[in-house]
Amino acid sequence: xxxxxxxxxxxxxxxxxxxxxxxxxxxxxxxxxxxxxxxxxxxxxxxxxxxxxxxxxxxxxxxxxxxxxxxxxxxxxxxxxxxxxxxxxxxxxxxxxxxxxxxxxxxxxxxxxxxxxxxxxxxxxxxxxxxxxxx
Amino acid sequence: xxxxxxxxxxxxxxxxxxxxxxxxxxxxxxxxxxxxxxxxxxxxxxxxxxxxxxxxxxxxxxxxxxxxxxxxxxxxxxxxxxxxxxxxxxxxxxxxxxxxxxxxxxxxxxxxxxxxxxxxxxxxxxxxxxxxxxxx
Numbered sequence: 575x576x577x578x579x580x581x582x583x584x585x586x587x588x589x590x591x592x593x594x595x596x597x598x599x600x601x602x603x604x605x606x607x608x609x610x611x612x613x614x615x616x617x618x619x620x621x622x623x624x625x626x627x628x629x630x631x632x633x634x635x636x637x638x639x640x641x642x643x644x645x646x647x648x649x650x651x652x653x654x655x656x657x658x659x660x661x662x663x664x665x666x667x668x669x670x671x672x673x674x675x676x677x678x679x680x681x682x683x684x685x686x687x688x689x690x691x692x693x694x695x696x697x698x699x700x701x702x703x704x705x706x707x708x709x
Numbered sequence: 710x711x712x713x714x715x716x717x718x719x720x721x722x723x724x725x726x727x728x729x730x731x732x733x734x735x736x737x738x739x740x741x742x743x744x745x746x747x748x749x750x751x752x753x754x755x756x757x758x759x760x761x762x763x764x765x766x767x768x769x770x771x772x773x774x775x776x777x778x779x780x781x782x783x784x785x786x787x788x789x790x791x792x793x794x795x796x797x798x799x800x801x802x803x804x805x806x807x808x809x810x811x812x813x814x815x816x817x818x819x820x821x822x823x824x825x826x827x828x829x830x831x832x833x834x835x836x837x838x839x840x841x842x843x844x845x
Contacts, residue, residue: 621716622732623729623770624715624716624717624718624729624731624734625716625717625718625728625798627728627770628729628730628732628770679827681825708827
């Protein structure tokens with residue numbers, strides 16, 4: 575049976591929580607302490623193959639870091655967007671593309687759109703990751 | 710039965726239902742047109758039907774698990790296999806006809822893709838013998 579959106583988001587969050595110091599949410603929290611990742615399904619293609627055999631989900635992961643020190647923040651984001659390394663989002667997700675057996679396979683396609691966020695008048699820096707999950 | 714969106718067919722190959730790994734399928738019936746044009750008052754060519762040259766094409770999401778795509782298709786290479794198709798995953802009827810035929814599995818690409826893409830492969834197999842359409 576195809577995993578639900580909640581199950582997929584939870585599985586990604588579980589994988590990302592393995593990154594030391596990163597707190598991952600599957601919803602937009604009222605309060606958070608950076609570094610934080612927010613996972614959301616942005617698009618579902620219900621008919622990737624006949625009879626629901628493949629349901630591709632587009633997933634957005636936003637990683638937010640504090641901007642108290644710009645250099646530290648930039649360095650931390652670089653760790654997250656790196657191809658490999660202990661804090662690499664791609665490495666953590668693709669080390670088990672089935673996300674613990676919840677989906678058939680997944681891939682982190684790209685990271686980008688680094689920008690400054692103002693949340694409750696506090697500046698943060700964020701970067702977006704694009705994933706495809708085949709459930 | 711009315712028109713329908715093509716989402717829930719039944720496609721078996723060698724007796725194995727691979728429908729949920731298939732993303733595209735075509736059953737093509739083509740008969741040679743043998744020209745019979747002769748001198749006469751008319752100005753149009755005429756034809757009679759000759760041999761059929763039927764084909765079955767499909768695109769699959771590759772899967773190396775047991776009883777799935779690769780383990781079903783690969784052992785069939787170079788042999789004939791029975792294929793059955795129904796528009797809906799339901800009993801054969803006049804509005805859900807079955808098409809049964811043998812294909813020569815002479816084309817297979819176990820790996821075909823580019824980096825980052827889903828593992829998908831396509832094949833076209835000639836149909837050997839007639840296509841049997843069932844309505845009951």
